[in-house]
Amino acid sequence: MAVSEAPAPAREVEPPAVERLSLERVLGCALEIVDRDGVDKLSMRRLARALGRDPMSLYRHAPNKAALLDGVADTLLRRLTVDADDPDWSGQLRAFARGYRRLALDHPNAVPLLVTRPLATPLALRPAGTLRPLEAILALLVRAGFTGTAALHAYRSLIGLLHGHVLNELQELVDNPDETDALLRLGLYRLPIREFPVLRGLAPELARYDGAAELERGLDLLLPGLAAEPP
Structure with a gap:
């Protein structure tokens, strides 16, 4: 008569590990919400829901919504690079x-963070990433022979041009794209x-706006005017 073997003890199934929440993931998800629904729709509660977490878990990464918005702006501006050692300062600008x-065109809903968000945060309290383009451009121009003051004026002129341009371009909306007549197409x-x-x-x-x-x-x-300024 065969002796049946005792059943093997059941192995305990470990619960799935919860992925650690990183600042990069928090800000990436926040940017997705802004891209899809706009800055006004971003909230700590909605972000926590999108991440599948309790809202309180977010506060170790961002103490409030203002810090969260600064972080999103920081995430975007980190993508811009300037080679401060390049002698072709005009080409770098x-x-x-x-x-x-x-x-701006890739993230139109985030443009208010790039253009107007700095107004809400003193210069010294902004995230480092938002200040790196300023530091890099100043260093680029100073190494090219600009005085510090002239470099700062040049930076302000460039940023003024860029802010005005992106706001204008994003407002170039067509009223009726099916019309061929320009007056009707633009609703003028x-x-x-x-x-x-x-x-x-x-x-x-x-x-024909391009x-x-x-x-x-x-x-x-702008650039030839900057080049013509005396050192």
């Missing part, structure tokens, strides 16, 4: 400007002829 525009036919004759007359030019070309045109005006 042009490349920086193109990268800034591309960043709604404007009274006597009050807006010049604007209506520029409808074909407005319809953001990349407009930025290059602005840089073509």
